[in-house]
Structures are given as C-alpha cells and as structure tokens.
Amino acid sequence: NAGVTQTPKFRILKIGQSMTLQCTQDMNHNYMYWYRQDPGMGLKLIYYSVGAGITDKGEVPNGYNVSRSTTEDFPLRLELAAPSQTSVYFCASSYCPRELCEQFFGPGTRLTVL
C-alpha cells in the first residue's frame, strides 16, 4: 500500500493564480483531512470529510475549497492565491475503530505564493 500520497511536493504561485493540491489514499479510510502548517507551528484544520460526497469546514477554511467524489481522493483547491496561503499543506486519512482514530499523513506540499 502507498498510504497517503500528495502531489505536487513543491509549488510556487503568483498572487491571484489558482491551483489544486491532490491527495489520494489507498487504505479505504472514510475520514480525510486537509491541514496547513506554518513555520514553527502546529497543524490547523482547513477542511475535512467523513465520506464520499460529504465535506465540512475546519478552523481555517477561508480561501480554500474541497470536493470528495470518491473514497480515495480529496483534492484541495485554491482559487485566488494570496501570500498568506504560503505554508506546508498536509493531507491525512484516518481509521476510527471504536472512536479511537489513527491519522495517517501524506508527505506534504510546500506552497509559496509570491
């Protein structure tokens, strides 16, 4: 199993450009998450999904959109990139037996907006 994969690994955007960060998991997990991590900080939840067709906002959803058409894929869309969105983005999926969820993280996408 590949686990959680993310593409691209690195990207530089100009202000106002748009892009989609891809995330795929092959573990058949229902729950998927997008986080951003700023330097020296913990992770902030952007959006999450409890299953295909269901998404909801996390702590910091402004400027982002998501979709979940399949169990495997959970892309994150930036429509109008801003310097404040410079960060490292992590996708995760989780397995929740008896409400004890274990999250599995992808390797991250480092995004710079200039």
Added chain:
Amino acid sequence: TQLLEQSPQFLSIQEGENLTVYCNSSSVFSSLQWYRQEPGEGPVLLVTVVTGGEVKKLKRLTFQFGDARKDSSLHITAAQPGDTGLYLCALMNTGNQFYFGTGTSLTVIP
C-alpha cells in the same frame, strides 16, 4: 485562542539526558494523541491516551494523561539523536476533528 498549549516550545539537550514535554488545555478532552514529525515529513502517531491517570510506555517514551484529563506529558529517558523532531499533541472532538498544539521542537545533540 490556542486550544492546546505545549511547553517548552524548543528544547536542545545532550544525548543521554532525560526530558519532559507538556500539553495543557483549559478544557477537558476525551482522548489525546501524541505525534512526532521529522523535518520534511508528515506527523506519525505515537500513542493515544483516553483514561484519566493513564500511563503508556513506548520503549524509552512514557506518556501520561492527567487525572482531570486536561493535561498530558511525554517523558523521554536517555534521549538519542533519533528522537530529534517536532512533538505534537492533538485532541479529537466528537465529530472526529483534530486540534493540534503548537508543538515542542526537540534537538538531541550527539
């Protein structure tokens, strides 16, 4: 307002020393997780604690959940360079959303 506060923010110690890092909240939480993150990688789950007063051991790492379930600690015995990384605590709410602390960046010097 940060839901979870971690201390210290940075820690640099010599190989072989012991250390303790802390995770505190003003709220009671049902369970708490500890993760380790190495540079350039995503966090990896170390342990989940669910019962007040619970102690779990993972080799040289000892995790404790406070009796009131508002705080937790991670103690490392005889630290090694391989322990270097960012240690994050996280709590999960009833909607399976996770909230992470700010992290403790540990450097173990050989």
